[in-house]
Amino acid sequence: MWNNFECDEFIFEGHEASVVKPRVKSLNPTLILKTEYQNAFPETEIALLNRGCYVAFIENDNRWGTDPDLDRKARFVRFVGEKYSLSPKCVPVGMSCGGLIAIKFAAKYPELVSCLYVDAPVVNYMSCPCGFGIGERLDDENFTEILTALGMQSISELLYYRETPQDKIPELIKNKIPVVLVAGDSDVVVPYVENGILLERAYKEAELPIDIFIKKGCNHHPHGLDDPTPVVDIIMKNTECI
Secondary structure, X not given: OEOOEOEEEEEEOOEEEEEEOOOOOOOOOOEEEEOOOOOOOOHHHHHHHOOOOEEEEEOOOXXXXXXXXXXXXXXXXXXXXHHHOOOOOEEEEEEOHHHHHHHXXXXXXXXXXXXXXXXXXXXXXXXXXXXOOOOXXXXXXHHHHHHHHOOOOOHHHHHOOOOOHHHHHHHHHHOOOOEEEEEEOOOOOOOHHHOHHHHHHHHHHHOOOEEEEEEOOOOOOOOOOOOXXXXXXXXXXXXXXX
């Protein structure tokens, strides 16, 4: 069981995976793909389960959206969709570094995505939650995790890396993927003015649908809205779930 919902747990391509099943039956159910931090702040996923969606998770190699993880996720989405007779398009749900994974997944596999929900997402790799925050010293030690994951030796290499979520925004726009964005205006871990705002500005300039919820006085945590209903309603509107 997962939060009082039936949950199938299994191994997919050597990685721990799970699919949580709704109690409500729908004609063409949608898959919600939690991209990282499986059990963190689950209120939105619970609300979506109550609306007939399925919620799935598969373990990542790291939290920086590397191609092996993104490709495995695509195969996982197709596998789960076929096994449980779901809509072919999923909704990636990503918080913090999960947000960067969700953005990169949607950009690489737009044919598998109906809507994107990100919460305080890392969009700019030079502003990331690796122990580095506003006012702290920018050095290689603070970026050890991301440099290791990407096979780099220094921040200098990262500066020239062009596979960041920020670089993938044009693909989201090209494929007209609707976005729901939640963030705190007082986030010092993943500052909105260095991350989420890049997505906001690009979508507004392209005149594409993006629903933004900015929480006044909120730091990086807690994720989500006190009442997730507005986010859930938007997600349901943008999916094929009936």
